[in-house]
Amino acid sequence: MPLKMGVATVTMNRPPVNSLNTEHLETLHRTFIRLENEKCRGMILTSSSPTVFSAGLDIREMYKPELEKARKFWRTLQDMWLKLYSSPYPTVAAINGHAPAGGCLLSLSCEYRVIVPKVRMGLNETQLGIVAPQWFQDCMRNAIGEREAEKALIAGRMFSSEEALKVGLVDEIAQNKEECIQKAEAFLASQANLPMLARKTVKLGFRHQTLSRLLTGREADTKIFIDYIFQPKVQKGLEMYLQSLSKKAA
Numbered sequence: 001m002p003l004k005m006g007v008a009t010v011t012m013n014r015p016p017v018n019s020l021n022t023e024h025l026e027t028l029h030r031t032f033i034r035l036e037n038e039k040c041r042g043m044i045l046t047s048s049s050p051t052v053f054s055a056g057l058d059i060r061e062m063y064k065p066e067l068e069k070a071r072k073f074w075r076t077l078q079d080m081w082l083k084l085y086s087s088p089y090p091t092v093a094a095i096n097g098h099a100p101a102g103g104c105l106l107s108l109s110c111e112y113r114v115i116v117p118k119v120r121m122g123l124n125e126t127q128l129g130i131v132a133p134q135w136f137q138d139c140m141r142n143a144i145g146e147r148e149a150e151k152a153l154i155a156g157r158m159f160s161s162e163e164a165l166k167v168g169l170v171d172e173i174a175q176n177k178e179e180c181i182q183k184a185e186a187f188l189a190s191q192a193n194l195p196m197l198a199r200k201t202v203k204l205g206f207r208h209q210t211l212s213r214l215l216t217g218r219e220a221d222t223k224i225f226i227d228y229i230f231q232p233k234v235q236k237g238l239e240m241y242l243q244s245l246s247k248k249a250a
């Protein structure tokens with residue numbers, strides 16, 4: 001996590017696809033706490049993979065899990081997201097590859113998004129027979145508005161880079177990762193002279209409702225997740241999806 005002029009670049013590096021397991025989520029959570037403690041001036045979130053930003057939650061954490069491990073997994077995801085979404089420093093996602101589901105959530109939790117061409121992003125949960133939790137949905141709604149979010153979430157739509165720009169899911173398209181980082185740095189530079197306290201107060205004002213909804217209902221949210229994924233038909237769906245992903249690799 002290099003810090004240049006107080007700006008940190010956090011590069012996710014969990015090959016092959018930066019899927020988010022408990023350990024990776026803990027690492028991200030610790031990183032966001034550290035950046036806050038070190039009074040970081042801005043953060044760029046990106047990936048070391050040339051083709052994938054993040055494949056979202058690690059499906060193996062949800063397939064035939066032990067109950068306590070599944071609970072810990074979900075609570076760690078909540079912790080990581082609460083820290084990122086409420087960060088006092090400005091945040092940019094440099095989306096240098098595909099960003100389905102939880103990968104899309106990570107980028108939606110940043111304040112500004114730059115994407116490279118020819119990749120896909122979106123909350124595709126419906127297509128997998130699972131449901132994007134309320135706070136995932138809220139993040140999408142906050143980015144693209146009620147009507148477009150409803151359509152996208154019901155269909156589990158994956159947007160191309162160009163479609164993402166058109167609907168407002170991302171702010172800019174860059175030609176490659178290098179330009180993506182340059183544009184991310186330019187956004188952070190544009191924020192640098194704003195009074196930090198006023199800036200973060202306005203940001204939290206906009207995000208307060210979405211944050212409170214999870215903060216006041218964390219246990220209920222965890223229970224919904226557990227009850228949902230332990231259903232036999234959901235487990236069967238996850239099994240088939242995992243098989244289809246590894247067949248593709250074979």
Ligand SMILES: CC/C=C\C/C=C\C/C=C\CC/C=C/CC(=O)SCCNC(=O)CCNC(=O)[C@H](O)C(C)(C)COP(=O)(O)OP(=O)(O)OC[C@H]1O[C@@H](n2cnc3c(N)ncnc32)[C@H](O)[C@@H]1OP(=O)(O)O
Binds near residue numbers: 225
């Ligand atoms: C109102 C609310 C009410 C109720 C809510 C109720 C309940 C909530 C319950 C559940 C919610 C759960 C939320 C989940 C959110 C998620 O994030 S689910 C994850 C969704 N992710 C995906 O669908 C992405 C799947 N992956 C891909 O599409 C491709 O892998 C990708 C385009 C990212 C990259 O393609 P490519 O480079 O070709 O790589 P491969 O497909 O060949 O994959 C390489 C290996 O990686 C494995 N893999 C891929 N993705 C995942 C993953 N997400 N988890 C685990 N493993 C993954 C893949 O199997 C390959 O492995 P192998 O090499 O075969 O061992």
